[in-house]
Amino acid sequence: MKPVNRIVMKEDGNLKACDPADNVYWESGTQGCPDSKLVLQDDGNLVILDNSGQIRWITHTEQGWDFNVVDLFNFDIKELFYNLNVWEKILNLISLAGFLWDDKQNIFYSKVDPWQANFGYLNLYDEASPLAGMFIHCEPIRFKAGGKSWKIEFWKGRYGIFIGAEIGVYTGEFEIDTGIEVIDRSINNLDSDKDTRCACGEDEMLQMSFELYDNNDLLFSRNSDDPDTDMIEKHWWLTGFKFPTPDTVSVSYNDLIMNIEIAFMDQEMTDGFINGLERLGYSRNTDFFVYGNTVRVTFKRPRSTAHQPFLQP
Structure with a gap:
């Protein structure tokens, strides 16, 4: 398993996290909205806006960091850390x-x-x-x-x-x-x-x-x-x-x-x-x-x- 190294906004409006071989480990599920944009708002929210300006996906991180930031990852958070190539380091820190x-x-x-x-x-x-x-x-x-x-x-x-x-x-x-x-x-x-x-x-x-x-x-x-x-x-x-x-x-x-x-x-x-x-x-x-x-x-x-x-x- 290769580490995730980039996120990509696809033409169909879907945001994806991929490894160097283009394997997808996470996606926003917002396909079907071409010409969508990924925008970091002034209130701290990262959002996907469709071509009419409507929010199709949001991190819920307004007013600073919030527990709902975990909604960004709709799969096992351990898998996320593993994909980012830091899981072994986290285990070592836990042991210490x-x-x-x-x-x-x-x-x-x-x-x-x-x-x-x-x-x-x-x-x-x-x-x-x-x-x-x-x-x-x-x-x-x-x-x-x-x-x-x-x-x-x-x-x-x-x-x-x-x-x-x-x-x-x-x-x-x-x-x-x-x-x-x-x-x-x-x-x-x-x-x-x-x-x-x-x-x-x-x-x-x-x-x-x-x-x-x-x-x-x-x-x-x-x-x-x-x-x-x-x-x-x-x-x-x-x-x-x-x-x-x-x-x-x-x-x-x-x-x-x-x-x-x-x-x-x-x-x-x-x-x-x-x-x-x-x-x-x-x-x-x-x-x-x-x-x-x-x-x-x-x-x-x-x-x-x-x-x-x-x-x-």
């Missing part, structure tokens, strides 16, 4: 950022041992996320088990142009009667002497999975098993972020539903997590279900009011 690529679902996801494993998760990340173009829901579940304080947090929403979801597991060694705010500071203390390679210790990682839906439509699923070998594994930060397509650019984070399943280490940990859910107002056999030491939770809207993003669209 601590992520891997799932070719079957067109998502990237976090490694078990990325560089982020050396840091905790500050509440400020949630609260200030809109400043980075992220509009998300987050739900921190706090509980105690095994003489430790735990925080398992869920996230879902729009991460810039991507749709994504996450589960993070954080723990520390605290006094049992420690207050919530002190627990947060301890969990997020980047100068902790605790020798761990991830936000929770390697022996504290959990077997987890989730499915992310846009209302009733499944967007993608993730579990802690190795996607290449299907070996049962555990994780501390289970994530998935889907590349934009014309079907996902208009998805609202308010319409995202996350079905989560977590297998806990013992009954004490299971009971602690359940208590954390119930303190937030989750109802057993309605919002979550328990099967031995496995808990399944449906996350639609956050019940916690703390640490939600301070700006909403």
